[in-house]
Amino acid sequence: MEKQRKQEQQPSRVRSFLTGDTFKALLPLIGFVVIILVMNIMTEGRILQPKKLRLLLSQIYYPTIVATGVFFIMTLGSIDFTEGSTLGVASIVVSALSFTSIPLAILGGILTGAAIGAINGFFHVKFKLQSFIVTICTMYLFRGVCAYFTTETAVPASKAIRAMDQDWLKITITLAVLLIAWFLFRFTRIGNDVKAVGSGETAARFSGVRTDRVKFLAFVAAGALTGLAAFVNVVKVGSITATAGNQLETQILITLVLGGLPITGGAKVRFSNVVVGTLMYAVLNSGLSILGYEPQVQQLIKGIVFLVFVALTIDRKALKVIK
């Protein structure tokens, strides 16, 4: 009898651990260690060589900047699928303006991103459409804009802007974005309002938070950050083709989910999700390249990892409330 009861409880205990909060909180760290170990063993230590490490880091600058903006949107409980096409359109603007003046190009990129964010935010807030729906529509739309300008030939950037492709600059920009965002999220009214909306929009509104404005501004800010990321992207690649930023939105989602952020978002997120996530994605990505997998196979493996992490980190109670 006693034995039988134990056997009955065993699977449920494993299950409750796998869906429990402690495990979810530890998952990113466990995953990080596992991915580094596995990749290190599989590549026989090649992934941690200084040269490879530099290559590894060079892949994560602009995705980190974009992920930081999306992090705020997901804290609201919303989601954004426009990063890729925003990056594409903003990169075209940056490249075109780079012949006139570099500061103007940076500003142009940020404003383009902010404008697309404003369109998303406007439809989300004013028409009370789910961000999921709005940003899928606008993703499609701006992908079209991007294609329109790049069908004939790629859009080249000026030599001056390509000469800026230096690690210190990209590291500085990325770190600055992370630090400022962390500070805003953790210590200011802005962060508090975003978390309040993510935790209970009605309660936040009844408590005097201007929820519509918070949501709108979060989309504008995320767009602006993607615009800034476009500058970093142009500096690196030098000319913009129709595929610029292709599937970036999925990459960002994988990144954040790898970092332990539940796909449903909400106020349970932690800022460390962004940092851990980008590092994990970079290790996974370069590990797979070093191992010599074809891009198709890489995508397949990443897809499986994504699915597993979504299933493990998802907040089942929040399933009905993706905004």
Add this chain to the structure above:
Amino acid sequence: MSEYVLEMSGVCKSFPGVKALDHVQLKLKPGKVHALMGENGAGKSTLMKCMFGIYKMDEGQIKIDGQPVTISDPMDALHKGIAMVHQELQPIPARTVGENIFLGRYPMKKVLGCIPVVDHKKMYDDTADLLKRVRMSFDPKQKVGELSVSQMQSVEIAKAVSANCRVLILDEPTSSLTSNEVEALFRIIEDLKAENVAVVYISHKMDEILRISDEVTIMRDGRYIGTWEANELTTEKIITQMVGRELTNLYPPRENVPGEVVFEVKDFTSINPRSFRNVNFQLRKGEILGVGGLVGAQRTELMEGLFGIRSHTSGQIFYKGKEIKISRPKDAIDQGIAMLTEDRRGSGIMGVLSVADNISISSLNRYLDHGYFINGKKVEKLVQDNVQKMNIKTPSSKTQIKSLSGGNQQKVLVGRWLANDPDVLILDEPTRGIDVGAKYEIYTIIADLAKEGKSIIMISSEMSELIGMSDRIMVMCDGRVTGFVNGRDATQENIMAYATQFE
């Protein structure tokens, strides 16, 4: 043959950190209504979930007709003749009454001797019979979404009856019913009694318990206190047993003295023609104005209109002699008006955020350095002040608010509004879903606030609370203010007379 249709004895159930049930017993006689009472958190629902197979007991025994049984899941419970109507009904609104009742166990027939299909005719005929048994006359093919709450509940009961149950659990069945609908429910319960069904009736409403039940079992803090014949009990006796101490006064003495008018509403009308209209009232400094009425009287809607949550077409609000415009909650808050909403979980607390975050959200601008940076020390001081003043029980200021009890959550929310030092507080059902002990504490807080000169508008659906706490009572019916009653002269009868003045 046993005297009891179902016996539970020595039931223990622990959750991480709490012993929810500690050697509890419950014995049900056929054809009797057995009320199960206790404060929130006393373990009533946990016990019922053990009986219905939703939870597994750690220890204890269930006997049916004197024979020990194990109940592994709700399906098993249904097969053994136990049915439960949950507090929160979960019908499928887009499907018909018949489909809802026979969900998952449709009567089948075979076409051409081999293809199984649903036998719709039998299903709807059976549904019609069942509805007759629960004294309902609507069409079995009607969509459930078109029914009223009480009709939906009847459907749920019909569903329970259709399983030929011998034990029926009703968890707070009257919480959203009008008094006529309660009468209808009681008639159904009488019918079931006559059919020898044992009914477990969970409710907080004393008058109902004393009227409908034959036996009463009282629980406190997960322990079994005792079982009595209902006719031996009085409201006072039940409360004493539930709380575990004598409650001499249900309401604190009040020393507030209403002063000059601070808040006045003139001809306030909603954009929704079926909601509040032509509302006029005045509120004095240090006054507690109760707002009474039936469900659907638009009391909450009116208050939400005044607080800028709902829109109005016409009307004026005067505050301290000046007209003010309110188009969103922030405007009202900036003027010094606060509103504690009725739905604590939906529009009050921000569940996953900490006690500190929840208490500071409305007054955050007061704790900012240089206009931007939140000063953690100031917020912590706010939390500690409130914890002391209102006796809030929380492990720390970083604790997620959803892990506190209802009463403590409510105190945090009161603290949220007091942090803004408002002069007018709108309290919408401030003690709903809060246990008797914490209720008294909330009443004391309200009385103290009025004494300090704050003006209070309190919506309440509990008559005794309304009469016990208010200086004046404004009664609404169907969107209109139908009358005012002085707190001293108020009786259930004169309030109800105004509350039922339909046009």
